[in-house]
Amino acid sequence: MKRRRHSRYGFPMDQSVSISPAGLEAGSARRAPLSMQTRMVVLSYLAYFFYYFTRKHLGVATGALIDAGYSKQLIGDANFGFSLLYMIGQGVSGYLGDRIGPRITICAGMILSALATLAFGVFPLMGLLIVTYTLNGFFQATGWSNTCKVVSSWVSPLKRGRVMGFWLTCYIFGSLSATALAGWTVQHYGWKHLFQAAGLIVLVVGIVQGLFLINRPKDAGYDEEEDDIRPGATRQPEAREKSFSEVIRHPSVLLLGISYTGIKFIRYTFFAWLPLYLREVAKAGNDTAAYTSLAFEIGGVIGLLPSGYIAARWFPDNRTRLAFVALLIMTLVVVLYRQLGGAAGSNLFAHGMGLAGIGAFLYIADSIVSGTAAQDLGGAAKTASVAGVINGIGSIGALCSAKVPIWLEERWGWDSIFVAFIVISIVSCIAIAPVAFKKRLDPI
Template identity: 35%
Template sequence: MNLLRNTSTIWRFRIFGLTWLGYFGFYFCRKNLSVANVSMQAEYGFDNNDYALMVGVYSLAYMLGQYISGYLSDKYGPRIIVGTGMILSILANLFFGVMGTIVVLVMLAGLNGLGQSTGWSGLVKNMSSWFRKEERGVVMSWWSTCYVVGGFLGTLFATYWLTNQSFWPKLGLTRVFWAPALVLGIIAGAYILFTRNKPDRHLSTEDQESLREHDDETVSIKDLLNNSALWVAAIMYFFIKFTRYTYLFWLPTYLVQGLNYSAENAGYTSSIYEFVGFAGVIFAGYLSDKVFKTRRFPVGSLMLFGLSIVLVLQPILTGMGHVPTMIAIGLIGFMTYGPDSLMSGAAAMDIGSENGAAKAAGFINGIGSIGQLLSPFIVAFVSNHFGWEMLFKVFVFTSLISAILLASKWNFGKKEVLEEKVKMDTLKVKTN
């Protein structure tokens, strides 16, 4: 039994680590475009509208791919689906480094979006097969740091290759795309070779029985669509992803064009968003498991109300200098990433259960990706016609709507918590 328990622990650590690295690596081939944007505009004669088109096509492919990859990961398993997506993203970035026409770059952005779309739903599916509901808030809070750390280090990594001429100086902008592709290539090889879709034969009998608690339930697309909690989470995710992807793709551009930062300073300063966002992810996960007893919606609601307050203060803080600007960016990252990771990760797993986790995650992320799709065009329009500060007023509105939506499902999951308590009390009585 001890040997089986040790084997279970090793396998769960392996799956956690490799799936974490998988989504972490995706971000290296995603954040590099935002860092390179200003330099690409100068070298190729692009403007914000051209960049918005690239981001828009990427987001469209990413949005549509979410629904497809969620279904395919539930049906065929995430290993082959996510592995294929990694390869597509690598190819897109390799060609990104040698193509300079807007038409080709837009097409490659779409290919990258399609490849990247396999990541979240597939890897959430992978995790749901190996970890129980009562531990998902904490486990998924640590796991969800993959895209926060990936965004943070991906930004620094791309900024290094953009500004440092120590290696491959003749390649110029090409380095910003080839170096991240190499990182993702190494991770893809490890993921494909060493992960497994399900814990068959790899966990102890006790763990397998616990994880298969819902195996007899058939979770169809119709069942999911009839669940109002899924729609609340998805609509909220539309607004939060609109906000997050604006910061993800446009923050360096805003710092250069709106606050007159250098490209290097903007790249490093923008990484604060993900750096502090890491703490927000962990905070949200622990709060949902330990304080709210596996309820995710109250935590997301409270943090989004906090986000609206920070966004009201943001223009004031940026007018006070570099350090207050960094504080504002960090607080926004903290309040954004917490509910973002919680609702698209642990909450999606709770709503979809083991058999429908990928479909639920894909649906929530797919609806959210509509916000992601619209964000570049709205950002380009608002920044060109009304100035950058108007955007933060828009974000105040979207964060308040999101907070109210989640508050409407404040007690979602409470019934399941009570049933689990009764079950545990019954077991204690029988034992005694």
Template identity: 30%
Template sequence: MRILTVGWVTYASYYFGRVNFSAAIPEIRDNLLLSSQQIGMLGTGFFLTYALGQMFSGYLGDRISPRRLVFAGMILSGLMNLLFASTGIWAVMFIAWTVNGVCQSTGWAPVIKVLSNWHRPEQRRKVAGIFATSYVAGNAVTWTLMGWIIVYTNWRAAFWIPALIMWAIALIWFVFIRDDPAEVGFEEQFSSNARHGIPNILQNLKRFWPLAFAAVTSGFILFSLVIWLPTYFVENLSVNTGTAASLSSGLPIAGIFGTIAVSWLISSRFSGREVYFAAAMYSSVSILLASFPTAGISAIGSFSILILSGAILYGAATIITTIIPMLMRDRK
């Protein structure tokens, strides 16, 4: 239970140094007189390096230990947040936020690795479902908290404070987590048959390209919402940053319920059919989002579609990025 709790809090805390950018976009743009294109480039730089880093973070975790990788990633991410907030030069901000994408990519795969090491195969569906709520909760808390911090202080504080939070959580992780039971004297119960190395990463991409394609395409949608949703509410509802961030939190909050519902359905009704269930969810969310421009004329209609889409997107992401990887840990 301790491993799951610390892992949950740790990964949720990564979001303090990630989606704080989204909450701060309206103030950054207005204060530094940046264009929407320049803001978009900042987000693009982050997510490109984040996506590439995700491919290799699991491999690096095997080489230098997940515990050390997560600790280093959180410390460096905090430093990049400080650098980002300490300048008003776009080029420096771009470099800092792009490097932050690499730092942020050190979280998911290594934490999943540790959780898999400490839990039996029959426990992993339940563990995966609980752990998957960490990133939606982290997203919701960060948006709400940082939005109101910006209102009562300034946009730079929304990067200084997350740096301090991540450093504190990184220390807790390093003190209380061990990579596997053998490190604290327990017998190694869950040996892995998985092979590691760069060639195996490429081989896995070839074998599991449908899952990778689903993760990438849903990521495009989800990350677009994550970056621009607070700004959308500021511009279309004429509310302040705090209110916009709080309204945006409805997306990940809906995702929490979607994640819990999917985890229950997988455990009780769709065990062994996870991929088919995820495909059905992605199909339904495609229909929902296709209707978004029409509903956009109504604030209630567009908000309702976003909430429902969030529940489905986060729920499907739980299957692709958490449940299936944990279940496949010991498979060749």
């Protein structure tokens, strides 16, 4: 084996060595060092963490915007446009991530999202809110599928369960941090400065991703991460790589997408309308409503942190089983929250506890369906495409969350939204059941 001096990224290559078949199986001679793998995982974590800074700002600023003369319908239209372009962009960004790599896609998406957010902060015209936030939906769609692909390229499947248990906290901590920053900025400086600050932060992070992110080990001169073999399992013969059209038609991908539609409807309803709901029902101020809404994401952290270990320990062959269980429990928590008056009371502590319980189990299911299950089904080659399709179908739920909750609230009150949550979560359980009952979830 000849020695290569440097990779295209300037990293020195390993010296020429004689590698036995056993050594190749272990992968120790040519695999990327752990420090480099860690850097790529951390970079992808930070990328999706900061995507939320130009995603959560509108939900937090909704109350202040209404006070400034913007209507609920206008804000609903902006959320609808965002969700529509986000849904369309998921499939496009997943395809691009597999074709040209996640580095360029993430960098471009973050920079364009930042510019769209800055535009409205500098020129706060009502019509511009709809235009910029709608375009922002397309740019935001570059995030999830491509950051998932980075992890699947740099971390082998056997180790991925525990790594993803940590990594999947990126969108909860990102949401928490974005909400906290937004609430503080609106309180002290006003909503215009919120859009400006969020845009500048994401602009810087997008540039950093373009400079330092590496798509895969091969681009740095190392071997690709091979699938680890679980004890007692045998390596499957290499199959023909599926095309994007075949990915779209695969039954497991479609069922996960349908299930994710319900999950995403609930999550994005909270994103868009929870601060306003707490302001109107619990009579909280704009800043208090924003901070109380953090309970939903805090519950998600509490649920997610042990979920990686639980999935790897008890559900290593099919992690969607844990998602199925989490959805069932979440449904019961929503029922309990509603029955105890959480949807109609004014006790902020009761709201916080109920929302934390819902968030804990919702985020377990969300992370598995959109993240680890997509990686398991897609493998290193098709993770971005599978994640993009699942998220694209699921974004129908996000699309509905822009208008349906307010339509329900205006006719039957806020409690009707929680009734809808119960029905939708049951449908999501039914959709995911055929996939969860499979003995193994192998790459398609």
